[in-house]
Amino acid sequence: MMDRVLEKVVTGFSWICATVLLGTVFSIVGYLLVNGLGTINVTIIFGETDPVDALLFRKQVFDGLFPAMVGTFALVALSVSFAVPIGIAAGIYMAEYCRGGLKRIFSLVFDVLAGIPSIVVGLFGFSVAIFLHNYFYSRIYPCLLISALSLAFLVLPYLIRTTQVSLENLPENIRQTAPALGATKLQNIFYVLIPRSLSGIASGVILSIGRCAEDTAVIMLTGAVTMVGVPKSVFSNYEALPFYIYYISSQYSDKQELLSGYGAAIILLVICGLLFMMAFFIKNRLTYHALYRQ
Amino acid sequence: MDNEIKIKIDGLSFFYNEHRILNNITAGFPENTITAIVGPSGKGKTTFLMTLNRLWESISQARIEGEVEIRFGDRFHKIYDSSYPLSQLRRLVGMVFQVPNPLPMSIYKNVAFPLKLTGVKDKNMISGKVETALKRAFLWEEVKDRLTDNAFSLSGGQQQRLCIARALILEPEILLLDEPTSSLDASAGAVIEELMLSLKDRCTLLIVSHYLDQVKRIADTSMELSDGKLHEYPNS
Numbered sequence: 001m002m003d004r005v006l007e008k009v010v011t012g013f014s015w016i017c018a019t020v021l022l023g024t025v026f027s028i029v030g031y032l033l034v035n036g037l038g039t040i041n042v043t044i045i046f047g048e049t050d051p052v053d054a055l056l057f058r059k060q061v062f063d064g065l066f067p068a069m070v071g072t073f074a075l076v077a078l079s080v081s082f083a084v085p086i087g088i089a090a091g092i093y094m095a096e097y098c099r100g101g102l103k104r105i106f107s108l109v110f111d112v113l114a115g116i117p118s119i120v121v122g123l124f125g126f127s128v129a130i131f132l133h134n135y136f137y138s139r140i141y142p143c144l145l146i147s148a149l150s151l152a153f154l155v156l157p158y159l160i161r162t163t164q165v166s167l168e169n170l171p172e173n174i175r176q177t178a179p180a181l182g183a184t185k186l187q188n189i190f191y192v193l194i195p196r197s198l199s200g201i202a203s204g205v206i207l208s209i210g211r212c213a214e215d216t217a218v219i220m221l222t223g224a225v226t227m228v229g230v231p232k233s234v235f236s237n238y239e240a241l242p243f244y245i246y247y248i249s250s251q252y253s254d255k256q257e258l259l260s261g262y263g264a265a266i267i268l269l270v271i272c273g274l275l276f277m278m279a280f281f282i283k284n285r286l287t288y289h290a291l292y293r294q
Numbered sequence: 295m296d297n298e299i300k301i302k303i304d305g306l307s308f309f310y311n312e313h314r315i316l317n318n319i320t321a322g323f324p325e326n327t328i329t330a331i332v333g334p335s336g337k338g339k340t341t342f343l344m345t346l347n348r349l350w351e352s353i354s355q356a357r358i359e360g361e362v363e364i365r366f367g368d369r370f371h372k373i374y375d376s377s378y379p380l381s382q383l384r385r386l387v388g389m390v391f392q393v394p395n396p397l398p399m400s401i402y403k404n405v406a407f408p409l410k411l412t413g414v415k416d417k418n419m420i421s422g423k424v425e426t427a428l429k430r431a432f433l434w435e436e437v438k439d440r441l442t443d444n445a446f447s448l449s450g451g452q453q454q455r456l457c458i459a460r461a462l463i464l465e466p467e468i469l470l471l472d473e474p475t476s477s478l479d480a481s482a483g484a485v486i487e488e489l490m491l492s493l494k495d496r497c498t499l500l501i502v503s504h505y506l507d508q509v510k511r512i513a514d515t516s517m518e519l520s521d522g523k524l525h526e527y528p529n530s
Contacts, residue, residue: 173391173393174395175352178397178407178411179352180349180384180461181384181388181407181408181411181460181464182385182408182412182464183381183411184381187411191410191411192397196398
């Protein structure tokens with residue numbers, strides 16, 4: 001009798017939690033859309049400059065969101081391309097090669113890395129930039145490259161952990177199939193184990209993409225500014241959407257500027273959505289080519 | 295038996311977490327015969343098979359004592375010698391598992407997989423060998439028109455024959471089969487039994503089986519593994 005009541009209570013509680021979660025997501029997105037959708041037009045993105053000129057990088061945009069969009073996109077692309085190869089390789093090492101005491105030490109180190117607050121990572125990036133400026137090359141300042149490297153540092157533990165866990169969770173009979181046919185350890189990893197773990201690895205990559213696109217604390221200290229236009233090189237300052245949102249919400253002088261912050265938030269969500277879809281698509285194609293193509 | 299000895303085992307003991315699973319086994323297996331290994335469950339029959347292709351080495355708390363020698367060509371090789379290449383050993387000693395384990399690829403790619411591992415690139419040679427292997431495994435007629443289909447679309451018995459074809463494509467001299475018919479129904483099992491008999495002329499087969507009537511039907515010799523020791527099992 002008590003069991004039945006308990007089961008109903010737990011089921012009801014689960015439903016309430018799910019509803020609260022969904023409700024929160026819809027409220028946030030709804031609030032953004034209600035306030036910001038009206039502001040999305042060509043002017044808010046390109047300002048006074050002609051869109052075609054801006055897209056071809058012939059003219060700079062200083063009063064629109066376009067440079068921040070380009071900056072965010074470049075930042076995500078750069079940091080993910082640093083973090084993904086290293087993260088996946090380290091995950092493979094942890095799952096397949098590392099054993100015993102060394103594995104415990106590395107696990108601890110990666111867990112500590114995962115727990116470092118993003119502002120501390122930003123401070124670290126800033127200190128590295130100052131150090132390089134003073135001792136190596138005085139033209140180095142906090143810039144796109146330093147931000148990308150700091151962000152890569154931030155998301156590396158997640159990539160390592162998801163890769164390691166997806167590989168370790170493969171059942172023993174799958175692990176033994178290729179070696180029984182004469183595969184070396186490396187062949188087993190590349191031809192059988194990795195293709196099987198692609199779902200898990202892809203979810204780690206998608207998590208990293210989201211993290212890199214939205215993090216503000218790190219980029220604030222390592223090169224994100226306002227009103228510089230599209231970044232000229234990886235060694236220059238740049239604009240970014242999360243930083244713009246932070247800046248506008250603390251410095252706005254009229255209602256229109258605040259509304260442009262909402263518009264920026266919507267655009268950031270759309271960019272994240274597009275990046276996720278791209279990662280998903282790439283993962284499906286990779287799985288297909290790795291496993292099924294004749 | 296008049297055939298020459300193919301596998302020589304001397305003083306073989308296997309330890310897992312310091313529990314003695316196999317106890318000082320000495321035995322010889324003649325060439326081109328089917329030897330059945332019977333015995334109570336969980337007492338080391340699969341472990342025993344794995345000592346012949348060194349597949350147990352991925353398990354970290356396991357260790358082994360004793361010698362295993364296999365005759366390839368005209369002389370015996372100590373397969374646990376560090377100079378003997380592991381992947382080479384596993385090409386000459388094939389293994390088929392209890393539950394069929396096709397890779398998530400097409401039928402053709404599954405059978406061709408071991409060739410890909412050895413680096414063979416000649417497409418004509420590969421398709422010739424795939425056809426031969428599937429014919430030896432009694433599967434060619436059933437799949438020849440759908441080689442690009444996903445291997446998982448086959449029935450259980452067909453998947454097991456696919457795994458046998460995959461194990462045969464490198465022309466191994468020894469084939470280890472771990473309860474090959476226990477996950478299949480009687481008619482599928484009968485096809486596998488006929489298949490195993492047909493492979494005798496080119497392979498030496500060691501089969502773990504729980505079905506004593508199967509053992510009576512196809513095995514030349516039977517051995518029972520109990521208390522970590524291997525005894526002759528009367529095949530009457």
